[in-house]
Amino acid sequence: MHIVVCIKQVPDSAQIRVHPVTNTIMRQGVPAIVNPYDLYALEEALRLKDQYGGRVTVLTMGPPMAEAALRKAISYGADDAVLVTDRVFAGSDTLATSYALASAISQISKDMPVDLVFTGKQTIDGDTAQVGPGVAKRLDMQLLTYVSKVRSLDTENDEIVVERRSEGGVQVLKTSTPCLITVLEGNNEMRFATMANMFRASRYPVKIWNKDEAGIEDVTKTGLKGSPTVVSKVFAPTPRAVKAEIIQCESNEPGDLSVTLLAKMFNKHPKLEKEIAKRAV
Amino acid sequence: MSEETEAKKPAAGKRKLQLDESLLGYKGVWVFVEHERGAIHPVSLELLGEGRKLADMLGVELAGVVMGQPGDTTRSFCHEAFFHGADLCYLVEDPLLTDYRNEPYTKGLTDLVNKYQPEILLLGATTLGRDLAGSVATTLKTGLTADCTELNVDLEARSLLATRPTFGGSLLCTIQTLNYRPQMATVRPRVMAMPERDATRSGRIVEDKLGMVESSIITKVLEFIPDEMQDKPQLPFADIIVSGGRGMKKPENFKLIWDLANVLGAEVGATRPVVQAGWLDLERQVGQSGKTVRPKLYIAAGISGAIQHRVGMDASDVIIAINNDPNAPIFDFAHYGIVGNAMTILPALTEAFKAHLATARKAG
Ligand SMILES: Cc1cc2nc3c(=O)[nH]c(=O)nc-3n(C[C@H](O)[C@H](O)[C@H](O)COP(=O)(O)OP(=O)(O)OC[C@H]3O[C@@H](n4cnc5c(N)ncnc54)[C@H](O)[C@@H]3O)c2cc1C
Ligand SMILES: Nc1ncnc2c1ncn2[C@@H]1O[C@H](COP(=O)(O)O)[C@@H](O)[C@H]1O
Secondary structure, three states, X not given: OEXXXXXXXXXXXXXOEEOOOOOOEEOOOOOEEEOHXXXXXXXXXXXXXXXXXXXXXXXXXXXXXXXXXHHHHHHHOOOEEEEEOOHHHOOOOHHHHHHHHHHHHHHHHHHOOOOEEEEEOOOOOOOOOXXXXXXXXXXXXXXXXXXXXXEEEEOOOOEEEEEEEEOOEEEEEEEEOOEEEEEOOOXXXXXXXXXHHHHHHHHOXXXXXXXXXOOOOOHHHOOOOOOOEEEEEEEOOOOOOOOOEEEOOOOOOHHHHHHHHHHHHHHHOHHHHHXXXXXXX | OOOEOOOOOOOHHHOOOOOOHHHOOOOOEEEEEXXXXXXXXXXXXXXXXXXXXXXXXXXXXXXXXXXXXXXXXHHHHHHHHHHXXXXXXXXXXXXXXXXXXHHHHHHHHHHHHHHHOOOXXXXXXXXXXXXXXXXXXXXXXOOEEEEEOEEEEEOOOOEEEEEEEEHHXXXXXXXXXXXXXXXXXXXXXXXXXXXXXXXXXXXEEEEEOOOXXXXXXXXXXXXXXXXXXXXXXXXXXXXXXXXEOHHHOOHHHHHHHHHHHHHHOOEEEEOHHHHHOOOOOHHHEEOOOOEOOOOOEEEEEOOOOOHHHHHHHOOOOEEEEEEOOOOOHHHHOOOEEEEOOHHHXXXXXXXXXXXXXXXXXXXX
16 A cells, blocks of 8 residues: 655744834744644555555645654654755646646555555645645545544445544545545544664655656646736734723722723623623523 | 735736626625524524515615525525515525535526526625535636625625635635626624514515436535534624633633633633633634624634634624733724733623622612
C-alpha cells in the first residue's frame, strides 16, 4: 500500500507580528514549521503503514527551504519525500496549487501506484481547506473530507471505511481506493522521532522536482497565471473608533459594580437588560 | 473601512478588468441552501441576507439552490429561502441526494451553474460547504475565496470583493476573482447577520434533474451517528457568553466563570490555550480556529484579546473585558473594561448581576 501525504511548510503564525506603525507583516525571524494539521495526516498514514505495511511518501510544493519540512517528516518515519519547486509556481492560489500537487502525485504513482492521498484539514497560513478537495477532483479520486478515523482498510478489494465528521453527527462512509482523505485532528498526535529515523532524515536525499519532473504539462495552469483569484488589498483590522470605557471599581464590591457598570450598561442597552432578566435564573 | 498597507502590491490593477465576452452571460447571485435532518442550516439564511445586498447592488436576482430528497421538506426550504430574501430557487430533488455525498452534490451543483450561469455563488464554510465548494470550484476551474468575513462588489468590474483574515488572522486581505465565473466564496456561520424573516415574500421554483444512478456513485453511506445534542454546547447561537482565558490561571478558577454564566443563563467559552490545556472542551473555543459567535453580551475574563480570538467574537453587541493589565489589547475593542484581578471581580460581578436582575424582575 502506498500513501502520499501532502504537507506544507508554513510560518509559525503564533509568532507573526504586525508592525504597529506601518501595519506590515514582520516576517524576519519567524520560524517555519510543518503545518500542524498536516502532522495529524502524517501520523494517521504512519499508523496505517504500521498496520498494513507499505510506503509513505511525503510531498510538498514550495520554495527550496521547504525541504526542511520534508526532512522533519522523514524523521517521524516517512519513507520518501518529494519537493516540487519551480519559479513558475510562485503566486499559486488553491486552484493552481491543486494542479501542481495532482501532477506530482501522478508522477509519484509511476514508481509505485498510489492507494491513498492524505492532506491536513487546512493550513494555518492559507487556511482554506480547499487544496485537498481540489487535488481529489483533478485526480478524479473519491474525496472524503474531515475524516476523524479510518475504520478499516481492505487492501484486497481496494475498499476503505472511514468516519467523517459532518454537521450534527458522524457519517460512516465506504469507498474505493485510490481516494483522497483530509484528516482531522483526534487522538492521532504525532509520535516522537526515533534516533534511527533522525539519522536517516539527516542523510536522506530528498527528491527535488522542477516543473518538468513534476509532470506539469500546462504552465498556464500554475502560479499567478493559473490562479483565478488575486489579492487586491491587504490591510490591518480597524481598531474600534472608541476604546473600552474603563469602569472604576476600586472596591470590587458588588454594590459598586451595580452602579458603575450595570446601571450604565443597561441604561444604554435596555433591551439587553430585558433579555437577561427573561432568561436568567 | 480599514487602512490600506503596503504588505502586498495590489495585483488587480495590472490585470485586465474587462470580462471576456463568454463570461458576460453570467448573471445573478446564488446561495447554496444547506440543510440537515429537516432544517436549514442558519448560515444559509445569513448568506441569503448578505446575498440580497449584493444582488441589489448589482441589480440582479438572488437565487437559493436547494438540493435534497423529493418531498415537502425540500420544497418548504425554497419558501424559507424566499422569506429570507431569495427571488427564485433552483430545486434538484432526487433520492440519491438524501444524505450528503460529495459526488452527486458536486454534479448537481456544477450542472446547475453551467446551465444557468450565476456570477456569484456563496456557500457556508461548514464541513459540508467546504467539501462541496472546493470540489465545485475545481471542477468549474474558477476561483474560490474561503472563510470570508466581509463581502462587497466593485460595480465597475462587476467583481466580488471578498475579504478574509490572512497570516493567522493578523491581517485582512481582499480577494477578487477576475475573468472567471462564477466567483465563489464561503462564509462561516454567525459572521453575517441573520436577516429578518418576511413570510409574505414568495418566488418561483425552477426544477432540475440530477441525472445519476446509484450504481455510478462510488462512495456509500453506511451509517449516520448523530451527535448527542444535549451535552453539546451551541456557542455560535448563544445570546450571552462568559469566556475565560489563560489569565484564569487554573482550571478550578473556571468555577467563577460558570457561576456568572449560570446567573445569566449564558454559555461558557474559552481561548485556545485554555482548550489546549484541556480545561474545557474544543467545542467551547472561540476564535479563528474555533467558533465564531455573535452574542448580545460577551464577557471576557483573563483574555488578552489576541487577533485570533478577536475575529471570533468581534461581532458581539456588547463586550465586557476583565483584565489586570490596563494595556491588554482587549481594551481596544471591548465596550466596557474593568482593570483588575478576575478572581475577585468575577464573584462581585456575579453578585451585582444577581441583585440587579432581582430588582429588574420585580419592576416588571
Ligand atoms: C493559527 C492560530 C489560530 C489560533 N486560533 C485561536 C482561536 O481560535 N481562539 C483563541 O482564543 N486563540 C487562538 N489562537 C491563539 C492566540 O494567538 C492567543 O495566543 C490566545 O488567544 C491567547 O489566549 P489568552 O488570552 O487566554 O491568553 P494570554 O494571551 O496569555 O492572555 C492572558 C491575559 O490574562 C490577563 N490576566 C492574567 N492574570 C489575570 C488576573 N488575575 N485577572 C485578570 N486578568 C488576568 C493577562 O493580563 C493577559 O492579558 C490562535 C493562534 C494561532 C497561531
Ligand atoms: N503547497 C502545498 N504543498 C503540499 N501540500 C499542501 C500545500 N498547500 C496545501 N497543502 C495540503 O492541503 C491541505 C489544505 O490546505 P489549505 O487549502 O491551504 O487550507 C493542507 O493541510 C496540506 O495537506
